[in-house]
Amino acid sequence: MEQRDVRALLAAVASGEVTPEQAEAQLRVQPFVDLGYAKLDTQRQRRQGSAEVIYGKSKTPQQICGIVSEMLRRGGTDILVTHLSAQAAEQVRTLAPLDWDELSGLGIVNPDPNRPARGHIVVASGGTSDMPVCEEAARTAEALGNRVTRLYDVGVAGLHRLLANVDVLASARVVIAVAGMEGALASVVGGLVSCPVIAVPTSVGYGANFGGLSALLSMLNSCASGVSVVNIDNGFGAGFLASRINQMEGLA
Template sequence: MEQKEVRALLEQVSSGELDIDEAMLKLKEAPFEDLGFAKPDYHRALRQGIGEVIYGAGKTPEQIHDIVASMVQQGQKSILITRMSSEAAEAVEQDFIIKYDKYSRIGLVGEIPEPDGIGKVVVAAAGTSDLPVAEEAAQTAECFGNEVIRLYDVGVAGLHRLLAHREEIMTARVIVAVAGMEGALASVIGGLADCPVIAVPTSVGYGASFGGVSALLAMLNSCASGVSVVNIDNGFGAGYLASMINHMEGKR
């Protein structure tokens, strides 16, 4: 049950359309189910505003299928699966309509909601090799109700390509900057933008990049204010955080 549904339920009680016992019955539904190999969290959307996401790596296609089935049965309208294999997508497709992107390994069962974020989320990627991680971030943000603007192949090796998009950068609500190699893109964007910048180091680069550690350390040491950093190749984490920022109003 999502926060919006709980609010609607309480409004029905307040207006007399629903009695207290009926409302209690709806709220008392089990918060999770033990499938033996997994315990899907059905109250995640109630607590956090966003339903549970399935991390697909390491799970068998059958396990992913059964987790999806349990979440659908409990009424979750949009189910996001990250790091999903094509074999798992085929298993889920046997019983459910799934949108699967082999490039980013993102799967979505259900509908992408209409954007209801405050502003726009910009996802900027330094190079074409960074796009699988960038698309993971972009599609995650879209699945959570955000309008996403993609700025791809705008790395610092050709700085004029990034500067050609100054308007999008300066009007964004939050920016996700995805880069490997030396990870300089996040610092440059941080020096141009007046919004939070979420830096995503990627494992793209030659030997001395140490599988993304060089980019990670460079981003952590950014001299630009307002830059935060997620883990190497964690496009999902960046897209999730960007959505949270884009949906935050004046909370007290």
């Protein structure tokens, strides 16, 4: 049931046209749309403050377009599609305006030109090779209404590059630290700032990096307080969590 329908139902209860029991029965209608291959959660925005995000990997372009079409029909804006291929992006673009980033594979369907930019999130990367994950995090946070600053290639192999931006880090309400190799960046940043740090290990690195496992374990074992860790290459998860923290009441 869409928001306007809920309001109409509540007005009917207030006027006496519908009993509370009848209204309760209507509200129990399944809060999702069954598309056959997907069950779109139509209540996600109301429950969590942001609409369902489409994970594009392993979905066909037709499936992605079907989900997007239903969300557009319901007035959706800033619809996020992660791991969106170039082929699928071309098909989605026939439905609505699409802001697609080839580097990260993140697509924003029907972007809102009046989207707010609240608070301040900094996305810092150990190296240029981490940028695909960084951009997924940064663009996710921006699509959710946050102001984002990018600090790329400021890894610990050249610590002066990071220290030259301490003022930028200090102004952030959340820092996302993205690094592969040994993943030391998160600990260093955690020791410099008073805000929460979200560490993102990436699969960047040589053989003993084990596809990001070494960076993940380093970040999980960080001695800096206030550092939390998301999964390997999970830029979306970091951007989403950073948005939640940045927009907490009293902060944003």
